[in-house]
Amino acid sequence: MIATNRRIVPTSARHSDRERGSLAVSRVAIAIAVAIAAIGSAGPASADTSGNSSFARTVAQVQPKIVKIFGSGGMRSLADYQSGFLISSDGFVLTAWSHVLDSDDVTVILDDGRKFTGKLVGADPRLELAVLKIEAGDLPFFDLSKPVPAAEGTRVLAFSNLFGVATGEEPASVLHGTIAAVTTLDARRGAYETPYQGPIYALDAMTNNPGAAGGALTDLQGNLLGVLGKELRNARNNVWLNFAIPTAELSSSIEAIRNGKNPANTKEGRPKKIDNPLTLDRLGLVLIPNVLDRTPPFVDDVRTGSPAASAGIHTDDLILLVDSQVVQSCAAVQKELAQLEADAEVRLTLMRGNDLLEVQVKPGPQGQ
Amino acid sequence: MKATRYMLQATGFVPPAVSRVACDALLVAAALLVGLAGARFAAAAEPDDAVLKAEAERVAAVAKVTPTVVCIFAKEGQGGGSGVLVSSEGYALTNFHVTREAGTAMKCGLSDGKLYDAVIVGVDPTGDLAMIQLLGRDDFPAAELGDSDQMHAGDWCFTAGNPFLLATDFHPSIAWGIVSGTHRYQYPDGTLLEYADCLQVDAAINPGNSGGPLFNARGQLIGINGRGSFEKRGRVNVGVGYAISGNQLRNFIGWLKSGRVVDHATLGATVSTGEDGRVTVSDILENSDAYRRGLRIDDEIMRFAGRDIRSANSLKNILGIFPKGWRVPITFRRDGKVFETMVRLRGVHPEGQLAELMEEPQMPRIVPKPKDGEPKPEGEPKKEAPGDKPKKEGPKIDPQPGGPQLPEEIARLFHAAKPLPPEVKKRYEARHGYANYYYNKLNRDRVWKADLARGDFSSLTGPWIFSGDLAAGGNFSAKLTDKEVSMALPLGDTKLEITENIGEVLNPPGSGGLLAALHLWRKFQIGGPSRFGEVQYLGTMPLEGHERWVDVLYGISGGVECQFMFDSSDGTLLALEMYPQTDSDPCEVYFGDYRESDGHFLPYRFEVRYGDNAFNLFTVTKYDLQKGTAK
Numbered sequence: 001m002i003a004t005n006r007r008i009v010p011t012s013a014r015h016s017d018r019e020r021g022s023l024a025v026s027r028v029a030i031a032i033a034v035a036i037a038a039i040g041s042a043g044p045a046s047a048d049t050s051g052n053s054s055f056a057r058t059v060a061q062v063q064p065k066i067v068k069i070f071g072s073g074g075m076r077s078l079a080d081y082q083s084g085f086l087i088s089s090d091g092f093v094l095t096a097w098s099h100v101l102d103s104d105d106v107t108v109i110l111d112d113g114r115k116f117t118g119k120l121v122g123a124d125p126r127l128e129l130a131v132l133k134i135e136a137g138d139l140p141f142f143d144l145s146k147p148v149p150a151a152e153g154t155r156v157l158a159f160s161n162l163f164g165v166a167t168g169e170e171p172a173s174v175l176h177g178t179i180a181a182v183t184t185l186d187a188r189r190g191a192y193e194t195p196y197q198g199p200i201y202a203l204d205a206m207t208n209n210p211g212a213a214g215g216a217l218t219d220l221q222g223n224l225l226g227v228l229g230k231e232l233r234n235a236r237n238n239v240w241l242n243f244a245i246p247t248a249e250l251s252s253s254i255e256a257i258r259n260g261k262n263p264a265n266t267k268e269g270r271p272k273k274i275d276n277p278l279t280l281d282r283l284g285l286v287l288i289p290n291v292l293d294r295t296p297p298f299v300d301d302v303r304t305g306s307p308a309a310s311a312g313i314h315t316d317d318l319i320l321l322v323d324s325q326v327v328q329s330c331a332a333v334q335k336e337l338a339q340l341e342a343d344a345e346v347r348l349t350l351m352r353g354n355d356l357l358e359v360q361v362k363p364g365p366q367g368q
Numbered sequence: 369m370k371a372t373r374y375m376l377q378a379t380g381f382v383p384p385a386v387s388r389v390a391c392d393a394l395l396v397a398a399a400l401l402v403g404l405a406g407a408r409f410a411a412a413a414e415p416d417d418a419v420l421k422a423e424a425e426r427v428a429a430v431a432k433v434t435p436t437v438v439c440i441f442a443k444e445g446q447g448g449g450s451g452v453l454v455s456s457e458g459y460a461l462t463n464f465h466v467t468r469e470a471g472t473a474m475k476c477g478l479s480d481g482k483l484y485d486a487v488i489v490g491v492d493p494t495g496d497l498a499m500i501q502l503l504g505r506d507d508f509p510a511a512e513l514g515d516s517d518q519m520h521a522g523d524w525c526f527t528a529g530n531p532f533l534l535a536t537d538f539h540p541s542i543a544w545g546i547v548s549g550t551h552r553y554q555y556p557d558g559t560l561l562e563y564a565d566c567l568q569v570d571a572a573i574n575p576g577n578s579g580g581p582l583f584n585a586r587g588q589l590i591g592i593n594g595r596g597s598f599e600k601r602g603r604v605n606v607g608v609g610y611a612i613s614g615n616q617l618r619n620f621i622g623w624l625k626s627g628r629v630v631d632h633a634t635l636g637a638t639v640s641t642g643e644d645g646r647v648t649v650s651d652i653l654e655n656s657d658a659y660r661r662g663l664r665i666d667d668e669i670m671r672f673a674g675r676d677i678r679s680a681n682s683l684k685n686i687l688g689i690f691p692k693g694w695r696v697p698i699t700f701r702r703d704g705k706v707f708e709t710m711v712r713l714r715g716v717h718p719e720g721q722l723a724e725l726m727e728e729p730q731m732p733r734i735v736p737k738p739k740d741g742e743p744k745p746e747g748e749p750k751k752e753a754p755g756d757k758p759k760k761e762g763p764k765i766d767p768q769p770g771g772p773q774l775p776e777e778i779a780r781l782f783h784a785a786k787p788l789p790p791e792v793k794k795r796y797e798a799r800h801g802y803a804n805y806y807y808n809k810l811n812r813d814r815v816w817k818a819d820l821a822r823g824d825f826s827s828l829t830g831p832w833i834f835s836g837d838l839a840a841g842g843n844f845s846a847k848l849t850d851k852e853v854s855m856a857l858p859l860g861d862t863k864l865e866i867t868e869n870i871g872e873v874l875n876p877p878g879s880g881g882l883l884a885a886l887h888l889w890r891k892f893q894i895g896g897p898s899r900f901g902e903v904q905y906l907g908t909m910p911l912e913g914h915e916r917w918v919d920v921l922y923g924i925s926g927g928v929e930c931q932f933m934f935d936s937s938d939g940t941l942l943a944l945e946m947y948p949q950t951d952s953d954p955c956e957v958y959f960g961d962y963r964e965s966d967g968h969f970l971p972y973r974f975e976v977r978y979g980d981n982a983f984n985l986f987t988v989t990k991y992d993l994q995k996g997t998a999k
Binding site (some may be wrong): 052054055056057058059060063077113157162163165166167168169170171172173174175176205206207209210240 | 520585600641679
């Protein structure tokens with residue numbers, strides 16, 4: 001069950017019926033939430049968050065951990081900004097993996113207005129999350145290794161730079177709400193355009209706006225509960241989902257990226273020199289024309305009978321990873337292949353529609 | 369995608385089921401119950417006391433403000449908006465973009481279920497504010513103004529108003545939320561509808577909420593709702609609404625009562641934020657007061673109007689809440705040396721331009737409403753440097769035709785009252801440059817009447833002779849007649865012949881034209897505004913060194929401009945500024961130590977300042993004000 005935000009849909013009877021249905025669901029969610037709040041009472045609070053008292057203290061304590069991120073985009077429906085937060089005192093930043101990071105010049109702005117260039121450390125395509133590094137120290141941060149549990153009915157605060165409202169030293173925006181449901185997205189496969197199919201917190205607040213992805217969801221004490229997801233609309237009923245991925249779902253993957261391990265990381269150090277490297281041609285792959293600085297590596301053609309064809313690669317697949325390396329451009333794919341011997345087997349991670357696929361490609365004998 | 373922002377007067381479709389629920393008090397109560405994480409109660413027991421207390425507090429805050437919330441209906445049933453009463457005489461604040469559609473007269477519903485006639489009073493197109501007056505009572509309930517600077521992100525707040533024009537009984541819809549951000553800046557459309565230093569809230573602000581109040585948890589007015597960030601989800605609240613801050617309201621309320629089309633302020637300089645975070649002057653107008661006060665290119669601006677400046681945006685933010693003509697303190701630094709001074713703010717618009725904008729039939733607006741559920745068409749905004757405010761498209765305002773339908777019984781009232789209702793007619797006077805000249809006259813006459821109560825000088829048309837001591841040493845004596853002003857000072861005698869242009873001779877030297885100022889003082893006290901020349905009421909503003917705000921009259925006489933400042937509670941004339949030219953420093957005379965003789969209150973102290981300098985302090989020991997001789 002997924003609670004909806006209160007999106008107002010076209011006024012045709014058909015839609016009205018549907019909307020009434022989802023409102024009924026919201027009411028159920030609230031009823032459940034009331035019950036849960038009643039049963040599971042909170043321990044001693046670091047900030048007084050009972051009754052009508054303000055959340056200002058919690059907000060002030062969280063804001064220094066939130067960052068504003070500016071990168072590529074700014075065209076049509078693509079924002080050139082998004083949100084993130086610090087996950088270490090030495091400048092690791094968790095954010096959404098999106099087109100905003102497809103730039104050599106990703107700017108990370110701290111709560112105090114300090115600007116840094118964010119270097120992509122790695123990404124997890126399944127979670128659609130990325131880790132950036134800025135050269136700064138002694139920063140306040142959220143500790144991902146200590147996930148705080150939350151349940152339906154937990155009251156939450158959502159921190160993000162939605163709509164890019166804040167710039168410079170202006171703090172990010174904060175919205176309040178409640179976890180309306182703890183559920184999984186996989187039950188909705190096909191309904192939502194996302195490769196993530198794990199557990200989520202569905203929220204009753206309109207947290208997932210343009211630029212909000214990568215923001216932090218906290219409880220009223222300011223403990224991190226999860227990271228705000230991208231904007232998602234249910235393709236079947238047009239309802240927008242407001243959700244966060246729970247910390248527990250991402251901490252091991254993100255920690256691994258931070259430590260330079262799987263599932264994906266960008267390579268450090270000098271490239272190896274390979275005398276007879278692997279090439280696209282060898283695999284039977286043709287990527288789309290490399291016209292931009294960072295042309296996304298979409299497959300333009302797969303030669304019949306080639307290793308790529310045997311591996312099941314299709315036209316229009318987007319190559320995300322070559323082995324465990326993030327590849328954000330056609331050039332990056334070529335560069336990564338050049339690191340491999342001509343007859344080396346390579347693992348490619350692909351995005352086909354909303355699905356993530358992994359294929360092993362075995363190059364044929366030379367000259368074929 | 370660049371977020372687009374929209375003004376929120378009610379228009380467009382009304383999805384009844386959904387919006388009713390959104391405003392449903394039950395939901396508010398439910399959310400409140402959910403909210404009490406600390407509450408413990410056994411299965412069948414009563415709710416925790418903290419829950420009940422919190423609920424009771426909210427109920428009380430809503431009950432307190434409900435009678436002050438106004439449902440505004442535009443003429444001919446073309447949509448409407450919301451407003452809030454700020455005085456028992458029926459003065460109410462709303463958005464300019466609501467009154468622009470409504471015109472001169474509108475119908476306003478209150479929670480008592482009654483519909484009142486209302487008339488436009490004053491407008492501020494730059495700041496999207498307007499004042500109207502509800503008519504027919506002298507005991508309207510008024511909202512209490514709170515301090516918006518005391519609001520922090522995370523504080524509770526609530527909106528009240530008439531979203532989607534739901535309230536057929538005029539009872540406001542309430543939506544609680546929190547402050548999401550303070551001191552936000554939202555770009556204007558051209559030069560109009562700028563939201564500077566505004567509050568961002570997640571309390572629902574929807575079409576129809578425009579002009580309605582934002583309250584803090586105690587039910588104090590902290591803002592006027594008028595704008596939201598909308599995008600592909602359609603033109604309804606997505607948790608990001610903006611309210612004009614209470615402190616901007618405080619600055620403009622008295623200004624709007626003047627019936628004028630009022631303007632906002634600029635410094636006359638542009639600034640930029642450097643890599644090192646310093647905010648420096650990148651350009652400055654040489655005829656600006658800032659320039660005359662010593663501000664130059666490359667100077668670092670440290671503080672402005674009592675607030676620290678940390679970015680060019682923050683200066684823009686603070687400037688945006690001030691009316692044209694106000695004086696605010698500024699602190700700047702050059703070569704390590706810090707300067708503090710007061711600077712007079714210029715208007716955003718050149719003289720007369722706002723009035724022209726007002727009279728254009730088509731204000732910038734109108735965007736074709738996309739079909740519901742479809743994304744809005746987007747332009748391709750220019751690429752901005754990261755971290756700079758992306759230039760937003762201007763706020764878009766939906767066209768009114770096809771807006772929500774008024775309840776039939778209300779719509780009928782409009783058709784019945786096509787000519788202005790008599791009560792409105794009595795209180796409306798059209799004049800170029802004014803929203804409603806009636807209110808300018810009303811206040812001008814009120815100020816003059818209060819001044820008159822402190823002494824009727826109309827028969828004292830003979831010479832005014834007075835003398836006394838100077839703080840700088842020595843004595844003075846002065847003689848003021850209709851034809852000539854003269855003064856004896858230790859440095860020598862000085863005089864001014866009263867001609868067509870008394871601003872040509874600025875005697876005594878160094879005073880900036882004290883003799884001309886004294887002439888205007890005498891002329892005003894004898895003849896009042898009607899015989900002075902052109903006199904208009906500007907509004908109320910603070911006067912440095914004076915506890916209470918002052919009523920300001922602006923006049924032109926003898927070829928010069930001047931401003932008279934009166935204590936707004938007792939009518940005492942506190943200061944006079946005489947401007948020989950538009951962009952020159954005035955001669956400033958501060959009157960004090962008033963004493964009564966023969967039914968006339970007269971100042972026994974004149975403090976005279978010019979530019980950055982104090983000219984002198986005059987202490988009067990003797991007055992001789994003579995009656996005129998019969999002609």
